[in-house]
Amino acid sequence: MASGSTATQREPSENEIKLVIGASSAGTIFEWYDFFIYGTLAYILKDAFYDVDNETLGLLLVWSTFAVGFAFRPIGAILFGFLGDRLGRKYTFLVTVTLMGIATAGVGLIPTVATIGIAAPIIVILLRVLQGLALGGEYGGAAIYVAEHAPPEKRGFYTSFIQASVAGGFVLSIAVVLACRFLIPEDDFQAWGWRVPFLLSIILLGISLWMRLKLSESPVFQAMKEAGETADNPFVESFTYPGNKKRIFVALFGVTGVLTTIWYTAFFSGMSFLRGPMHVDDLTVELILFVSGIIAMTFYVLIGKWSDRVGRKKPIIIGALATLVLLFPAFWTLGSLANPGIAQAAERTPITVAGPECSTDPFADLFDREQTDCGKVLEVLTAAGVPYELYGGTELQLAAGGEQIAIDPAWFEDGAARRDGIRAALGEYGFDFSKQQPGFANILGIVAVLLGLGMLSALTYGSVAALLSEMFPAKIRYSSMSIPYHIGAGYLGGFLPLIAGVIVASTGNIYSGLWYTWVVVAFGVVVAWWGLPSGPPADFEDSGEAPPASPVTP
Known part of the structure; x- marks a missing residue:
């Protein structure tokens, strides 16, 4: 990649490039593993670190803490982007991977809320902040370096x-959890075994540092440094360089907003959907996601290679448009394959709810607000994946197929009693809330749907590291690509599980959270169509957007 430098840029050998790709990819896998293991174990962490009876609220609190890490990614992008453009690519992402490994291991050492009370979630939040800062500097450094x-x-x-390594981090988190499940009895895994995947990050950190210390600095940065052309203030110059504001806007909404919402919908929403309202056995979900993730990783490589021929814009536009068409049908199909019994029972015996103030407040318990009795019933139905029709009325009524269900006053005194009581009552009408084990044909269908979602993600993500590197000038590239990437990934994508969860909890429709993804992608495809360059890939200096480069001297 041309740098416009007045120094000669050394071309790396084939063996050097292989080492660069291998070490950078492995480090990226390990770092994203550290970040994703929290989300993979969310269903356990809600009980370890949060003392709430409300199952929905517990999960929302876990996703809130998950989102905290994403909220600090843009700050990490600014900080480490500055260092990467000033001091170099290599040493900056050595710092980020070290910070990530230490913070992740720390989560595995925190006593539970039953032991130290509210200090437990506070410490978790602080460690997630450190993880977010580290990840804000990691992706840009690894992508630019390669x-x-x-x-x-x-x-x-x-x-x-x-x-592909980003997906690889998610797959590794699933693989480690599966290994722990096979080696540690279930009760022990729930009690203490969940800590092992977090503590493993110390070993992964050692491997990553060993591999990355073998690397030399990027030839583009070396050339700029020798020529004295590194940026004085990369953050400021990212917003003052000619045309860069438009490029940052396009990178944020037309690239990152699209790819990150599709990615998290495909992997995290898919996982939560199967585990939660579909009641699929936890081990089965993990095996399905592991197999799907391993196969889907190859899609990113194929799309990246394809983009070298057709350009970066075409795959992104195709993937985004296909997502708008296929997103809801994909999850409807997923639901019908994972747990057809609930949909069939609801069709045979429609559930209706009537009463005053029938709306849910997902955070009522957290802020000491009084949830209405009707809202409490709706909350249980939503968490159980039961569709219902809502009607007005002067008193609370729950009916199945037109037949009134007796409401026990004890339901409104204890969350567990309410959940168990309503589920038992609906069980009399054919609703099965036990852990589901889909048949082999259904599992193959679920894997096929997840692979379809994985392909949509690959189309919008596979070529992005190359695209963002080509969009910005070399001397401010680390900052310029990291800032929009991590704002988009941090807020639009990182908050997706929380926002989608609140939408579902508020509406009672288990598919309504998908509208968040649909709207972000719809806006993003318009921006991408308008702002991304068409045609074959081009270096920034050759794209027609860059000021004339300084002459290169031998």
């Missing part, structure tokens, strides 16, 4: 391994 070593005609292919 991009600046890659020949232009193979940049999409080489950087696609970084994109």
Whole structure:
């Protein structure tokens, strides 16, 4: 990649490039593993760190803490982007991976809320802040490092391994949890075994540091440094460089907003959907996601390589448009395959609720607000994945197929009693809330749907490291691409599980949270169509957007 430097840029050898790709990808896998293991174990952490009876609220609190890490990613992008553009790519992401490994191991050492009370979630939040700061600097460093070593005609292919590594971190988190499940009895895993995946990050940190210390600095940065052309203030120059504000806007909404909401919907929403309202056995869900994730990783590499021929814009536009068409049908199909019994029971015996003030307040318990009795009933039905029709009325009524269900006053004194009582009552009408084990054909269908979602993610994500590297000038590239990427990924994507969960809890429709993804992608595809360059890939200096480069001297 041209740098516009007045110094000669050394071309890396083939073996150097292989080491660069291998070490950067492995480090990225480990770092994203550290970040994702929290989400993978969310169903356990809600009981370990939060003392609430409300199952929905407990999960929302876990997703809130998950989102905290994402909220600090833009700050990490500014901080480490500055260091990466001033001091170098290599040493900056050595710092980020070290910070991430230490913070993740720390989560595994925190006593539970039963032991130290409210201090437990507070410490978790502080460690998630450190993880968010670290991740804000990691992706940009690894993506740029590989991009600046890659020949232009193979940049999409080489950087696609970084994109696949993000999915690889999620797959590794699933693999480690599966290994722990097979080695640790279930009761012990729930009690203390969940700490093992967090503590494992110390070993992964050692491996990552060992691999990355073998790397040399990016040739593009070396050339700029020798020529004295590094940025004085990369953050400021990211917003003052000619045309960069438009490029940052496009990168934020037309690229990152699209890819990150699709990614988290495919993987995290898919996982939560199967585990939660579909009641699929936890081990089965993890095996399904592991197999799907391993296969889907190859899609990112294929799309990255394809983008070297057709350009970066085409795959993103195709993936975004396909998502708008297929998102809801994909999850409807997922539901019908994972737990057809609930949908069939609801069709045979429609559930209706009537009463005054029939709306849910997901955070009522947290803020000491009084949830109405009707809201409490709706909350249980939503968490159980039961569709219902809502009607007005002067008194609370719950009916199945037109037949009134007796409401026990004890339901409104204890959350567990309410959940168990309503589920038992609906069980009399054919609703099965036990852990589900779909048949083999259904499991194959679920994997196929998840692979379809994985392909949508790959289309919008596989070429992005190359695209963002090409969009910005070399001397402020680390900052310029990291800032919009981590604002988009941090807020639009990182808050997706929480926002979608609140929408579902508020509406009572288990599919309504998908509207958040749909709206973000719809806006993003308009921005991408308008702002992304068409045609074959081009270096920033060759794209027609850059000021004339300084002459390169031998």
